[in-house]
Amino acid sequence: MRQSVAVVVSSYNQGSMIREAVESVLGQTRAADELLVVDDGSTDEGSLHELADLERDGIRVLRQHNSGVSAARNAGIRSVAADLVAVLDGDDRFRPGFLRATVAALEDDDVVASSSWLTMTGVASGVVGPTGGSVTEFLARNSCPAPSVFRRRLWEAVGGYAEDMREGFEDWDFFLRLLTPGGRIHVVAEPLIEYRTQPGSANLEGMTRRLRLYGDIIDRHRGVFEAHARSALLAQEAISIDRLARWEQLVSADRSLELGEATFGDGGMAAQVRIAAARNHSSS
Structure with missing residues (x-):
């Protein structure tokens, strides 16, 4: 049976980049059944103008006070009804085959989420190939990009994204919670995500606090770290x-x-x- 898929695009002060993200979803070879943009309290005129234009073009936009990317994703996922949910940050893009390849991977019941390799654009370039895997592959590092597809029921079962994690690593935390009961994350060995690199981005800022944030990941998942300490x-x-x-x-x-x-x-x-x-x- 064909599973329906919704794409939730989260955005905060990303100007024209949000339209690029939306157009990348509309250009998928496997069309999304739902598309929702969540504006996490943007304040700059360029972003507000772009969001208004998207609405005039028929794109559904959900607005909230600035609460962080986890809260934005959760609000968006609660507002869609599809079986599968794909999340995309407003400054990144999907290549045309992303949904087709990642949704196909979820036909395997053992796969709890799927994503792909990515191509860096902007100040840095190159292809990056995360490995995915079971929970043990996620103890030393996050092994899956944030743009990913997962079952909505599993998102609900694990309590969604942690909204108190506003400094970074919220994706890593979410993937660990998906994986702890079992299963694996599949990463398509093809760069189907265009990941924008720029100085001062949230991801780069998070890496400057990596040691403290990694300690928080260990504390939040102490049981699985203790069970797999050797790995x-x-x-x-x-x-x-x-x-x-x-x-x-x-x-x-x-x-x-x-x-x-x-x-x-x-x-x-x-x-x-x-x-x-x-x-x-x-x-x-």
């Missing part, structure tokens, strides 16, 4: 090893780069020894 710690160590190896490769190739002080007990000393050996070898 979480090994995943963190794997991330550290990978980043150290990338730094080592870069510095080994460029003698003008300063090494800085060697760190102890985390592989830092061994890395500096390998760098020194590589530099000596290249100069001999």
Whole structure:
């Protein structure tokens, strides 16, 4: 049986970008059954003008006082009736095949949500490929982009997005709650999301507070972290090893780069020894 899908686009002071987001939904090869824009209390004239134009074009717009992206998404999801819900931030875009590919993934009952790889646009460029997976893949890092599709009944069962999380990582928290009972998140290995990068964005600001916010994630999901402590710690160590190896490769190739002080007990000393050996070898 064909499942209906609604797209909820949340926006706050995003001007003409909100129309780009909406047009990306209207251009899907698998049409959405419902489309709702939630304005989270925009104040700038450009955004207000754009939202009014969208309404004149027949797009449904729900307005609320500024309460954060979680509250905006929840308000939008409560206002639609479809079986599946896709969320999209007002400064991002779906490529035409996004809904077709992600909705198809949800035909598997074991899949609790689906998304795709993404292409960065704006100040940075490139393709990023999150892995998705079960709850253990989400303990060391968030492994799914915020634009995603999930079953409305599961959103309701886990209590929606946490509206008290206004500093970031609300998506990570939501995905962990979806996954804790079981199942997995499927990520389509194709860049079907256009993710806009810009200085001062909410996501970048959240990363400056990563350690504190990650601590909050652990506190909110203490049971699953305790149950899978070994997996979480090994995943963190794997991330550290990978980043150290990338730094080592870069510095080994460029003698003008300063090494800085060697760190102890985390592989830092061994890395500096390998760098020194590589530099000596290249100069001999």
